[in-house]
Amino acid sequence: MNQADKKKTAAEILTRLGRRYPNPRPALEYTDAWGLLVATVLSAQCTDARVNQVTPELFRRWPSVADLARAEVADIEGLVRSTGFFRNKAKNLKAAAQIIAERHKGQVPRTMDELVELPGVARKTANIVLYNAFGVNQGVAVDTHVKRLAKRLGLSASDRPEAIEAELMALFPQPRWGEVNHYLVFLGREVCTARRPRCANCPLEDLCPKKGLA
DNA sequence: ATCCCGAGGG
DNA sequence: CCCTCTGGAT
Numbered sequence A: 001m002n003q004a005d006k007k008k009t010a011a012e013i014l015t016r017l018g019r020r021y022p023n024p025r026p027a028l029e030y031t032d033a034w035g036l037l038v039a040t041v042l043s044a045q046c047t048d049a050r051v052n053q054v055t056p057e058l059f060r061r062w063p064s065v066a067d068l069a070r071a072e073v074a075d076i077e078g079l080v081r082s083t084g085f086f087r088n089k090a091k092n093l094k095a096a097a098q099i100i101a102e103r104h105k106g107q108v109p110r111t112m113d114e115l116v117e118l119p120g121v122a123r124k125t126a127n128i129v130l131y132n133a134f135g136v137n138q139g140v141a142v143d144t145h146v147k148r149l150a151k152r153l154g155l156s157a158s159d160r161p162e163a164i165e166a167e168l169m170a171l172f173p174q175p176r177w178g179e180v181n182h183y184l185v186f187l188g189r190e191v192c193t194a195r196r197p198r199c200a201n202c203p204l205e206d207l208c209p210k211k212g213l214a
Numbered sequence B: 001a002t003c004c005c006g007a008g009g010g
Numbered sequence C: 001c002c003c004t005c006t007g008g009a010t
Helices: A003-020 A033-042 A048-061 A065-070 A073-083 A086-103 A123-134 A144-152 A161-171 A174-190
Strands: none
Touching: A003 A161, A003 A174, A033 A048, A033 A086, A033 A123, A048 A073, A065 A086, A073 A086, A123 A174, A144 A161, A144 A174, A161 A174
């Protein structure tokens, strides 16, 4: 497929996934940076329903960044236990809160470099916060879902994350990179799974060179 | 039993 | 690159 065809495909993918996922945002209750950061960290290996139940409890108990920075890790663990990976999450959230309180005057930083310095925050989470809370199109953050989708759809043949990101960013319009990221992650999770993709349920089936395969 | 919207460490 | 951390949903 040449570049022009790929772009055409990319545009079609955007329209179709836009219809399937009308609200291209994390299904989390928070849109401010701190709330979204906490909810996103908690959402690893956990359903949105549970995150949306636990996060408000956490903010009721520790309303501000400074409050969480002062909390006992054991108390945070108790509150986030049901979300999985709870020891890592509790320790990281407290440490992140401390850094934000001390180095950033209690404000969540607005750059990728500063965000990924926070414990428990890597490019994936940072990208979600940047795009959804700050409206910054830092780019497409490749995770395993995005990588798999890009390859199956024939949009990128590379295995190198930076190369895949560059190709996707060249294919999709810049203002919508954050959406692209969200769409591909969702489609990857719900439909185009690693082992047994549910092609019959895929809005992109007819565009996919790999349909029926894994 | 098996899978899962991540991050960090060896 | 591979492993580990965890509970919960299916």
